[in-house]
Amino acid sequence: MSDNGAAISIRDLVKEYAGQGEAPPKLALKGISFDVPQGGIFGLLGPNGAGKSTLINIMAGLVMKTSGGIEIWGHDIDRDMRNAKLNIGIVPQEIVFDPFFTPFEVLENQGGMYGIAKHLRRSEELLRAVHLSDKRDAYSRTLSGGMKRRLLIAKAMVHSPPILVLDEPTAGVDVELRRQLWELVGDLNSEGVTVVLTTHYLEEAEQLCDRIAIINHGELIANKPTRELVGMMGEKIVAITVERDVTAPPVSESFLKSEKTGERTIEVTYDKSRVTAGQVLGLVRDQGFVIEDVTTREADLEDVFVQLTSGAAATA
Numbered sequence: 001m002s003d004n005g006a007a008i009s010i011r012d013l014v015k016e017y018a019g020q021g022e023a024p025p026k027l028a029l030k031g032i033s034f035d036v037p038q039g040g041i042f043g044l045l046g047p048n049g050a051g052k053s054t055l056i057n058i059m060a061g062l063v064m065k066t067s068g069g070i071e072i073w074g075h076d077i078d079r080d081m082r083n084a085k086l087n088i089g090i091v092p093q094e095i096v097f098d099p100f101f102t103p104f105e106v107l108e109n110q111g112g113m114y115g116i117a118k119h120l121r122r123s124e125e126l127l128r129a130v131h132l133s134d135k136r137d138a139y140s141r142t143l144s145g146g147m148k149r150r151l152l153i154a155k156a157m158v159h160s161p162p163i164l165v166l167d168e169p170t171a172g173v174d175v176e177l178r179r180q181l182w183e184l185v186g187d188l189n190s191e192g193v194t195v196v197l198t199t200h201y202l203e204e205a206e207q208l209c210d211r212i213a214i215i216n217h218g219e220l221i222a223n224k225p226t227r228e229l230v231g232m233m234g235e236k237i238v239a240i241t242v243e244r245d246v247t248a249p250p251v252s253e254s255f256l257k258s259e260k261t262g263e264r265t266i267e268v269t270y271d272k273s274r275v276t277a278g279q280v281l282g283l284v285r286d287q288g289f290v291i292e293d294v295t296t297r298e299a300d301l302e303d304v305f306v307q308l309t310s311g312a313a314a315t316a
């Protein structure tokens, strides 16, 4: 691990993709720095296009960084990619397999690539761990999407790395499989594996991860224990349709924000630890509005981004 005890240490990481044809160059990572502590489940959260896969693919040696540095378990990827790679298992976002190998063969081949002697390979054990023992000898092309993803996790763990990185493990995956994947990730973590996963689902990160970093447009906008971050998301929004056209939105000290969103619609943002939806509606009514319809929602990732990027909270 790094001198500071981090499993992964990222410093001033910049990636600029060269433009192609008419397309201008794209600055996908704008100088990102953070540490992944050992032993936890670390969530890298951000919307599509934020730069998550770029970051993961640089760690995997699939994308060349423009500048900055990464240490994986204390090994600098520029000076010692070999040892960096030995300490990390990465499941990329895209599923790629040779369709003509069986799961058992996939794992054996990977073991061979890492130079692990036959009698020391863990192929059977790994197949059991990802619940694929009964598919041991099936062609990979006959596996379902979920099975392939599980096989990729087993493949990433062939060399028993202390760090496992999963890029969007649950994108396009059904509820049941998602639950299975979470369980698998939890099991690996309780056996001591440091897990890093990327997702664009806030709820998923919230449930799985003990620490969450948020990136947006190639910049790190938060990096906090999940509990703290969730505390910042105590905002709730109530959307109200009223009977008459709105000239000015209602005002109250109890509202964090109040705006007219259409001819007859208003959105009020409030802190749910301070007021209830009922109180908010009461205050709106007190100001002469006749309410026809109401929906409430929790602040979602978008709202949190707005909050994080607009206030002092932006300093992670």
Ligand code: ADP
Pocket: 017, 018, 026, 028, 046, 047, 048, 049, 050, 051, 052, 053, 054, 055
């Ligand atoms: P995420 O994984 O968070 O969705 P990506 O890292 O895939 O984000 O992409 C970050 C940005 O870099 C996006 O704007 C994307 O279009 C761009 N990008 C990704 N890969 C390439 C590439 N090979 N060439 C040019 N631009 C790229």
Ligand code: MG
Pocket: 052, 053, 054, 093, 167, 168
């Ligand atoms: Mg991605």
